[in-house]
Ligand SMILES: Nc1ncnc2c1ncn2[C@@H]1O[C@H](COP(=O)(O)OP(=O)(O)OP(=O)(O)O)[C@@H](O)[C@H]1O
């Protein structure tokens with residue numbers, strides 16, 4: 001056991017995009033049952049420190065694996081793909097982005113904005129699921145296509161963040 | 174010094190060796206202490222049978238008075254009677270300015286730093302006032318449990334930021350107790366609820382107390398209490414409902430001048446009574462007759478609801494955001510549990526019902542659950558239940574970040590990240606030959622530095638001069654299970670290392686705390702020495718016991734005979750040092766033993782990790798066949 005294992009290994013999982021999320025969270029709880037600092041409340045300082053490091057690592061691994069986008073990026077990193085290089089996005093995707101952005105902006109002054117925002121978010125999620133399937137289909141065959149899917153996911157995540165931002169504004173936080 | 178005995182493997186814990194542990198709910202309005210006795214967690218009453226201790230501290234001519242006796246004097250002696258001090262914890266003088274005239278105290282005019290309240294016993298800080306409340310509770314517990322407490326879990330609102338948490342921990346330290354853990358109040362409540370009902374699934378804990386509001390979403394699975402997300406407002410509670418009524422009364426009186434402290438306090442107390450009556454009654458008669466204040470009339474529930482609607486809405490908005498952060502749908506939430514005295518307000522119950530679409534549960538005592546949950550956790554952490562399966566997994570309530578160019582806050586760890594956690598971010602220099610870098614640590618969700626809470630500022634010096642952008646500075650954030658942060662910064666591109674580690678401070682330095690500790694003794698010097706000796710001995714005892722237990726459990730499996738003998742020898746050595754009275758020798762002995770056992774500790778951790786994975790495989794097989 002060492003700190004250099006990859007996140008999948010920590011959970012004893014094969015490196016695949018499709019994950020059984022219930023299984024992941026079950027494994028997560030089991031690991032923390034052994035490693036969380038509360039188990040070491042009356043241990044030596046060194047053990048406390050180690051348990052804090054391990055527990056933090058398991059938390060980071062869980063957070064990465066449970067989010068499809070973070071998991072996708074992580075898989076590309078494991079494969080050594082340069083994720084800072086931006087692929088060219090298909091025009092159709094960009095058009096869709098512009099439309100979605102415009103739609104989101106129009107909700108700001110819409111009296112039924114909050115309700116429409118809920119529908120909007122469902123749509124963003126649907127696009128996101130499509131991108132996940134796309135990534136899964138190409139991740140082992142075509143790095144460039146996989147990277148494109150991830151890049152598109154990032155666009156959608158930003159869009160979702162803007163939707164949340166607007167929601168907070170409409171709820172006036 | 175107490176004789177240290179080590180439990181043989183397989184031997185049940187001898188009742189005489191059972192440790193005394195307690196959970197403290199340090200509330201804005203009421204505080205409680207609870208303990209597990211004969212397997213049952215219960216709150217401990219005072220001699221008059223009262224469980225709740227009003228969180229009121231009066232500096233009287235005869236000395237410090239805490240609780241009900243202080244509370245009844247609050248309007249007569251407002252300047253020396255401190256109520257709702259929790260609202261000031263971890264806050265600076267500037268925050269007090271924004272809380273404004275609502276506080277009938279005199280603050281001493283110190284620039285920056287911690288607000289100091291002027292009383293007849295001198296200036297006191299919120300940390301000291303809180304320490305008085307903790308002392309009163311601990312005194313009660315030591316009496317009931319017939320001995321000093323070995324360890325205490327203190328609860329804090331889940332939405333407390335780092336400064337507020339640190340201040341609470343300091344208050345406990347000042348009260349002279351061993352803090353096992355800071356525990357989030359809704360998480361503590363969920364333990365009590367979970368153990369009481371045996372329920373599993375997703376629950377929401379809605380905790381509206383006297384001064385703070387928390388909403389936490391948790392998943393309960395086989396003894397694991399996993400917080401999915403948390404949110405709230407650390408300045409929203411019953412006090413604000415009282416204020417809404419008080420303002421209404423002033424309006425009715427046609428009064429616009431500043432009230433004197435006594436009037437203000439009296440009015441707030443009256444408002445609270447009116448509010449509590451409106452829980453059961455549809456309307457309440459209101460009568461005020463006090464120097465310039467005259468009004469006779471009534472307040473109906475309907476009017477009251479209007480007065481507080483926006484406050485209750487604020488809490489529902491926080492729920493909405495937290496549900497979203499948790500990534501659960503409303504219909505996936507199995508139960509909503511109400512905690513805190515203010516969840517008795519009918520409008521609160523209605524709004525929570527409307528939003529979650531389910532009747533909230535208030536059948537478990539909303540006043541005591543937090544203390545009871547904390548007691549259960551304290552009992553485990555102190556070591557009374559070695560094989561317990563319970564585990565709490567909590568999250569960071571507010572994002573942590575750094576100031577970047579242009580007064581912007583860049584997030585390093587986002588809110589609702591599971592803790593403990595650590596994250597590093599790389600920065601670089603922006604000027605040629607730059608040898609120092611200012612690191613400004615922030616907490617909050619907003620984009621501008623000025624809208625976030627400033628936790629710490631420090632300078633990383635000694636960066637070797639290089640062209641702009643060549644230096645690599647790694648800033649690492651670490652958050653422990655209490656939600657407390659420490660930050661370090663390191664220059665990594667050259668062999669040279671500049672390293673700074675700070676714990677954010679909310680204005681009180683460690684030295685100031687030490688000073689307060691010392692001045693709380695009569696013969697400061699002598700007693701302080703006695704105290705450090707006593708503390709060193711207790712710590713030595715803890716280390717000896719921890720390592721002894723570890724050797725009993727795993728020594729033979731992991732170490733050769735000579736290594737075991739070496740460690741046992743080192744344990745004995747520390748034992749005899751602890752019998753002596755040389756504090757420094759004991760402290761050094763503790764350090765030596767720690768170093769000597771590091772290798773063993775690492776081996777044990779490896780085993781734990783392997784066991785965790787093995788346990789998983791067994792569970793997998795289970796679920797395949799079930
Ligand atoms: N019957 C009631 N109706 C309305 N409000 C009530 C009732 N009983 C108590 N309260 C209010 O509950 C508040 C105290 O609740 P509680 O004891 O849970 O707070 P606390 O734990 O001290 O505060 P916090 O958790 O915010 O630090 C007070 O504002 C009090 O007026």
Ligand SMILES: [Mg+2]
Pocket residue numbers: 198200201358382383513543
């Ligand atoms: Mg409370």
